Amino acid sequence: MKYFVAHIILQIVLHYCVAIDYDGWLDIKIEHSLNCNTETFCSRGNISLKSIRSGTPVVDQILFTKHHIEEIKELASIDGFYSIRTLCSSPDNKEMEFLSSLKAKAFLDSGLSDVINVWVLPNGAVMAVNFQVDNSSQALSLSNNKIHSKFYLRYVEQAPVPDTASYIQKLEREREAREKGEVKDNRSFLAKYWMYIVPVAIFVMISGATNPEPAAQAAR
Template identity: 75%
Template sequence: MNYKLTIIFFLKVLHLSMGIDYDGWLNIKMEHSLNCENGKYCNRGTISIKSIRTGTSVIDQITFGRTHIDELKELAEMDGFYSIRTICTSADNKETEFLSSVKAQDFLNSGLSDVISAWVLPSGAVMAINFQVDNSSQALVLGSNNYKIHSNFYLRYVEQAPVPDTASYIQKLEREREAREKGELKDNRSFLAKYWMYIVPIAIFVMISGATNPEQAPQGAR
């Protein structure tokens, strides 16, 4: 048993689970724009995630035939895109749709290998799903009747930025204003801190006056 790999996997799972407030299943239906008889998109496969915390997934995809490859080659000749639509369904029965695309030529050059990433908030809501070509794969070898899609799926955690407590800050300002009006709030600032806005203009005026009207040097005795 490779203990090093086990420890790395445990740490990744721990990091993800600490950032996720919600756990539940997630199903991602994948559709693409190749060899579709009716409509623009047709079935490509599914990704099933049993637990958002662990990110464990099962990918089930169709096998490409010669018709799929021919359409990809036609798109590649036109410098076109291979489009994918994903429909996410979560445990709370919410459906979210995302669109993504990659260059058809790049997809062929990768040997039908892509990387699928789902970006999830701590609440469990899916914010985005995108497809990228796996550039480390080898080009597709033509001449077969069946071509398998090679996909790697990653569930990525999105950290939310802290939200400022605007309501509490406004209430604090209101309390300070009411206290000043009632005379309950004492101003313990120094003299300079209280009246600097009056002192600074006067000091600048004096400096400017001294620079424009220098005293003439006394004349020497004759």
């Protein structure tokens, strides 16, 4: 059972394909926890897709101010995390909220460079959004305080759903057949009556061990 569950989770998370049943626009609001005054999160930018199938995004993000840089440097000094919230909406699916985080020092050292992965089900619903530091190139300069993001839209392949209803119906038919005596028992004699044979065999073995035959008398 554990293997079966792990296999299903692995299929959902790792296996994706380019085919998708649904097409439509997708809007992703990006918020972060830097320089937000009294609010926990405030706007960092927005990602818009006119077509989920094409996966071509329009990414619009703010420039970091000196206050943003000061705050993220302060987080980096205590080995803290830079927190991000995304709000995803599409025509046929309700708005979904996802939280993610990056090591502040790693994000700063990368020159404010990150990778955004959005996982979408075949029906167009967003399953997950995660951010990670982009380590594919050398650190970028912080001279313009610009966020450098790579965006990837991942299409999740749903695992096959067990046909529970048919299985229950099969069990019910087998039960009814047994009640009517229509099912023949083709098991061997031992398979049918082992629960009676085993106790007798154990009893015989125990009796033989506790009552050994007397040794033959030596010849005179």
